[in-house]
Amino acid sequence: MDYLNFITNEIHTVIAATVDQSGLPVTCAVDIMDADENGLYFLTAKGKGFYSRLKDCGYMALTGLKGESTMSCIALSLRGKVKELGWEPLAQMLKKNPYMEEIYPTAESQRALTVFQLYEGTGEWFDLSKKPMERFSFSFGHVPDEKNGYCITVVCNGCRICETVCPQKCIDFASTPAVIEKEHCLHCGNCMEICPQNAVIREGKR
Numbered sequence: 001m002d003y004l005n006f007i008t009n010e011i012h013t014v015i016a017a018t019v020d021q022s023g024l025p026v027t028c029a030v031d032i033m034d035a036d037e038n039g040l041y042f043l044t045a046k047g048k049g050f051y052s053r054l055k056d057c058g059y060m061a062l063t064g065l066k067g068e069s070t071m072s073c074i075a076l077s078l079r080g081k082v083k084e085l086g087w088e089p090l091a092q093m094l095k096k097n098p099y100m101e102e103i104y105p106t107a108e109s110q111r112a113l114t115v116f117q118l119y120e121g122t123g124e125w126f127d128l129s130k131k132p133m134e135r136f137s138f139s140f141g142h143v144p145d146e147k148n149g150y151c152i153t154v155v156c157n158g159c160r161i162c163e164t165v166c167p168q169k170c171i172d173f174a175s176t177p178a179v180i181e182k183e184h185c186l187h188c189g190n191c192m193e194i195c196p197q198n199a200v201i202r203e204g205k206r
Protein backbone atom coordinates (compact mmCIF):
# COMPACT_ATOMS: atom_id res chain seq x y z
CA MET A 1 0.00 0.00 0.00
CA ASP A 2 2.86 2.41 0.74
CA TYR A 3 4.14 2.06 -2.83
CA LEU A 4 0.64 2.38 -4.35
CA ASN A 5 -0.14 5.44 -2.22
CA PHE A 6 3.21 7.00 -3.15
CA ILE A 7 2.51 6.67 -6.86
CA THR A 8 -1.01 8.11 -6.41
CA ASN A 9 -0.24 11.01 -4.10
CA GLU A 10 3.46 11.86 -4.51
CA ILE A 11 3.93 11.14 -8.24
CA HIS A 12 0.38 11.16 -9.62
CA THR A 13 1.22 11.58 -13.33
CA VAL A 14 3.02 8.53 -14.73
CA ILE A 15 4.07 7.33 -18.15
CA ALA A 16 2.07 4.26 -19.14
CA ALA A 17 3.01 1.69 -21.75
CA THR A 18 0.59 -0.39 -23.78
CA VAL A 19 0.98 -2.19 -27.12
CA ASP A 20 -0.82 -1.37 -30.35
CA GLN A 21 -2.48 -3.77 -32.77
CA SER A 22 0.92 -4.57 -34.33
CA GLY A 23 2.35 -5.48 -30.92
CA LEU A 24 4.49 -2.34 -30.87
CA PRO A 25 4.92 -0.25 -27.71
CA VAL A 26 3.05 3.05 -27.18
CA THR A 27 3.46 5.37 -24.21
CA CYS A 28 1.29 8.16 -22.83
CA ALA A 29 0.89 10.26 -19.70
CA VAL A 30 -1.77 9.04 -17.26
CA ASP A 31 -2.90 10.32 -13.86
CA ILE A 32 -3.28 7.77 -11.08
CA MET A 33 -6.47 8.83 -9.33
CA ASP A 34 -6.70 6.40 -6.42
CA ALA A 35 -5.21 3.29 -4.81
CA ASP A 36 -6.32 0.55 -2.49
CA GLU A 37 -5.14 -2.95 -1.57
CA ASN A 38 -6.51 -4.23 -4.90
CA GLY A 39 -4.45 -1.92 -7.10
CA LEU A 40 -4.48 1.46 -8.83
CA TYR A 41 -7.31 3.39 -10.51
CA PHE A 42 -7.15 5.75 -13.47
CA LEU A 43 -9.45 7.35 -16.03
CA THR A 44 -9.54 7.52 -19.75
CA ALA A 45 -12.04 8.43 -22.45
CA LYS A 46 -13.65 5.75 -24.55
CA GLY A 47 -12.72 7.42 -27.85
CA LYS A 48 -8.97 7.35 -27.20
CA GLY A 49 -6.47 5.01 -28.77
CA PHE A 50 -5.29 4.37 -25.19
CA TYR A 51 -8.74 2.98 -24.32
CA SER A 52 -8.66 0.58 -27.28
CA ARG A 53 -5.16 -0.59 -26.44
CA LEU A 54 -6.13 -1.27 -22.81
CA LYS A 55 -9.21 -3.25 -23.90
CA ASP A 56 -7.33 -5.21 -26.56
CA CYS A 57 -4.33 -6.13 -24.43
CA GLY A 58 -5.63 -6.23 -20.83
CA TYR A 59 -2.14 -5.44 -19.62
CA MET A 60 -0.23 -2.24 -18.83
CA ALA A 61 3.12 -1.13 -17.49
CA LEU A 62 3.93 2.26 -16.02
CA THR A 63 6.76 4.28 -14.54
CA GLY A 64 6.59 7.39 -12.40
CA LEU A 65 9.46 9.56 -11.23
CA LYS A 66 9.89 11.86 -8.27
CA GLY A 67 13.01 14.01 -7.95
CA GLU A 68 14.83 17.03 -9.32
CA SER A 69 17.72 15.22 -10.97
CA THR A 70 18.91 11.68 -11.62
CA MET A 71 20.85 11.41 -8.35
CA SER A 72 17.93 12.66 -6.26
CA CYS A 73 15.31 10.62 -8.04
CA ILE A 74 12.99 7.76 -7.09
CA ALA A 75 11.40 5.67 -9.84
CA LEU A 76 8.38 3.46 -9.25
CA SER A 77 7.56 0.98 -11.99
CA LEU A 78 4.55 -1.34 -12.09
CA ARG A 79 3.08 -3.85 -14.51
CA GLY A 80 -0.07 -5.89 -14.32
CA LYS A 81 -3.50 -6.72 -15.61
CA VAL A 82 -6.04 -3.97 -16.33
CA LYS A 83 -9.82 -4.13 -16.36
CA GLU A 84 -12.51 -1.57 -17.07
CA LEU A 85 -14.73 -0.74 -14.10
CA GLY A 86 -16.82 1.74 -16.10
CA TRP A 87 -18.63 4.84 -14.84
CA GLU A 88 -19.71 3.62 -11.39
CA PRO A 89 -16.54 4.62 -9.50
CA LEU A 90 -16.23 7.82 -11.58
CA ALA A 91 -17.92 10.19 -9.11
CA GLN A 92 -15.51 9.10 -6.35
CA MET A 93 -12.48 9.56 -8.66
CA LEU A 94 -13.61 13.05 -9.67
CA LYS A 95 -14.27 14.01 -6.03
CA LYS A 96 -10.73 12.96 -5.06
CA ASN A 97 -9.27 14.76 -8.10
CA PRO A 98 -11.30 17.98 -8.49
CA TYR A 99 -8.90 19.42 -11.11
CA MET A 100 -10.49 16.99 -13.60
CA GLU A 101 -13.45 19.35 -13.81
CA GLU A 102 -11.17 21.80 -15.61
CA ILE A 103 -10.60 19.21 -18.35
CA TYR A 104 -14.10 17.66 -18.45
CA PRO A 105 -16.21 20.50 -17.00
CA THR A 106 -19.78 19.24 -17.39
CA ALA A 107 -21.67 16.05 -16.68
CA GLU A 108 -22.31 15.79 -20.42
CA SER A 109 -18.62 16.04 -21.27
CA GLN A 110 -17.78 13.45 -18.59
CA ARG A 111 -19.88 10.87 -20.41
CA ALA A 112 -16.83 9.66 -22.32
CA LEU A 113 -14.91 8.90 -19.13
CA THR A 114 -14.45 5.42 -17.77
CA VAL A 115 -12.46 4.03 -14.85
CA PHE A 116 -9.80 1.34 -15.17
CA GLN A 117 -8.15 -0.69 -12.46
CA LEU A 118 -4.57 -1.95 -12.61
CA TYR A 119 -4.71 -5.13 -10.53
CA GLU A 120 -2.67 -8.30 -9.98
CA GLY A 121 0.79 -7.09 -10.76
CA THR A 122 4.33 -6.54 -9.68
CA GLY A 123 6.44 -3.47 -9.15
CA GLU A 124 9.79 -2.06 -8.28
CA TRP A 125 10.92 0.86 -6.17
CA PHE A 126 14.31 2.21 -7.36
CA ASP A 127 15.82 5.02 -5.27
CA LEU A 128 18.97 6.72 -6.54
CA SER A 129 18.82 9.38 -3.80
CA LYS A 130 20.06 6.82 -1.24
CA LYS A 131 23.76 5.96 -0.94
CA PRO A 132 24.15 3.09 -1.75
CA MET A 133 21.11 3.08 -4.01
CA GLU A 134 18.06 1.11 -2.89
CA ARG A 135 15.65 -1.09 -4.81
CA PHE A 136 12.74 -3.20 -3.63
CA SER A 137 10.43 -5.50 -5.56
CA PHE A 138 6.82 -5.96 -4.54
CA SER A 139 3.55 -7.38 -5.78
CA PHE A 140 -0.06 -6.30 -5.38
CA GLY A 141 -3.55 -7.79 -5.79
CA HIS A 142 -2.71 -11.26 -4.42
CA VAL A 143 0.20 -11.97 -6.78
CA PRO A 144 3.14 -13.86 -5.25
CA ASP A 145 6.45 -12.00 -5.10
CA GLU A 146 8.75 -12.88 -8.00
CA LYS A 147 12.44 -13.64 -7.63
CA ASN A 148 14.65 -11.38 -9.68
CA GLY A 149 18.21 -10.18 -9.98
CA TYR A 150 21.37 -12.14 -9.24
CA CYS A 151 22.13 -14.81 -6.65
CA ILE A 152 25.35 -16.53 -5.58
CA THR A 153 25.12 -20.31 -5.35
CA VAL A 154 26.96 -22.81 -3.14
CA VAL A 155 29.65 -23.17 -5.83
CA CYS A 156 31.16 -19.88 -4.53
CA ASN A 157 34.53 -20.35 -2.82
CA GLY A 158 34.74 -16.80 -1.45
CA CYS A 159 37.58 -15.70 -3.77
CA ARG A 160 36.21 -12.09 -3.82
CA ILE A 161 37.06 -11.46 -7.50
CA CYS A 162 33.48 -10.20 -7.98
CA GLU A 163 34.10 -7.47 -5.40
CA THR A 164 36.44 -5.67 -7.81
CA VAL A 165 33.74 -5.22 -10.47
CA CYS A 166 30.68 -4.55 -8.26
CA PRO A 167 29.81 -0.84 -8.73
CA GLN A 168 27.78 -0.59 -5.49
CA LYS A 169 30.05 -2.86 -3.37
CA CYS A 170 26.95 -4.80 -2.37
CA ILE A 171 28.38 -8.31 -1.99
CA ASP A 172 28.71 -9.57 1.59
CA PHE A 173 31.67 -11.93 2.09
CA ALA A 174 31.06 -12.57 5.81
CA SER A 175 30.08 -16.15 4.94
CA THR A 176 30.65 -18.51 2.02
CA PRO A 177 28.87 -18.54 -0.35
CA ALA A 178 29.00 -14.74 -0.47
CA VAL A 179 25.62 -12.99 -0.49
CA ILE A 180 24.39 -10.24 -2.82
CA GLU A 181 22.54 -7.49 -0.93
CA LYS A 182 19.65 -7.39 -3.36
CA GLU A 183 18.28 -4.08 -2.11
CA HIS A 184 21.48 -2.35 -3.28
CA CYS A 185 22.21 -4.33 -6.47
CA LEU A 186 22.04 -2.57 -9.87
CA HIS A 187 21.66 -5.90 -11.75
CA CYS A 188 24.62 -4.97 -13.95
CA GLY A 189 25.71 -8.61 -14.22
CA ASN A 190 29.45 -7.95 -13.71
CA CYS A 191 29.67 -10.51 -10.89
CA MET A 192 28.21 -13.27 -13.07
CA GLU A 193 30.52 -12.39 -15.97
CA ILE A 194 33.71 -12.45 -13.92
CA CYS A 195 33.08 -15.33 -11.51
CA PRO A 196 35.68 -18.06 -12.26
CA GLN A 197 33.45 -20.65 -10.53
CA ASN A 198 30.29 -19.73 -12.48
CA ALA A 199 28.69 -19.40 -9.06
CA VAL A 200 26.42 -16.48 -9.90
CA ILE A 201 23.01 -17.08 -11.48
CA ARG A 202 20.30 -14.76 -12.73
CA GLU A 203 16.79 -15.31 -11.34
CA GLY A 204 13.33 -14.38 -12.61
CA LYS A 205 11.88 -12.82 -15.74
CA ARG A 206 13.81 -10.44 -17.99
Ligand SMILES: Cc1cc2nc3c(=O)[nH]c(=O)nc-3n(C[C@H](O)[C@H](O)[C@H](O)COP(=O)(O)O)c2cc1C
Nearest residue numbers: 013027028029030031042043044045048049050051
Ligand atom coordinates in the same frame (compact mmCIF):
# COMPACT_ATOMS: atom_id res chain seq x y z
C1 LIG B 1 -0.10 15.62 -17.29
C2 LIG B 1 -0.98 14.77 -18.16
C3 LIG B 1 -1.83 13.86 -17.58
C4 LIG B 1 -2.65 13.07 -18.37
N1 LIG B 1 -3.50 12.17 -17.78
C5 LIG B 1 -4.30 11.39 -18.54
C6 LIG B 1 -5.18 10.44 -17.94
O1 LIG B 1 -5.23 10.28 -16.73
N2 LIG B 1 -5.95 9.67 -18.76
C7 LIG B 1 -5.91 9.81 -20.13
O2 LIG B 1 -6.64 9.10 -20.82
N3 LIG B 1 -5.09 10.71 -20.73
C8 LIG B 1 -4.29 11.50 -19.97
N4 LIG B 1 -3.45 12.41 -20.55
C9 LIG B 1 -3.46 12.53 -21.99
C10 LIG B 1 -2.81 11.34 -22.63
O3 LIG B 1 -1.45 11.25 -22.31
C11 LIG B 1 -3.06 11.46 -24.14
O4 LIG B 1 -4.42 11.47 -24.31
C12 LIG B 1 -2.56 10.31 -24.91
O5 LIG B 1 -1.23 10.47 -25.16
C13 LIG B 1 -3.32 10.23 -26.20
O6 LIG B 1 -2.98 9.08 -26.81
P1 LIG B 1 -4.05 8.23 -27.62
O7 LIG B 1 -4.83 9.18 -28.48
O8 LIG B 1 -3.23 7.26 -28.35
O9 LIG B 1 -4.95 7.59 -26.61
C14 LIG B 1 -2.62 13.21 -19.77
C15 LIG B 1 -1.75 14.13 -20.36
C16 LIG B 1 -0.96 14.91 -19.56
C17 LIG B 1 -0.06 15.90 -20.23
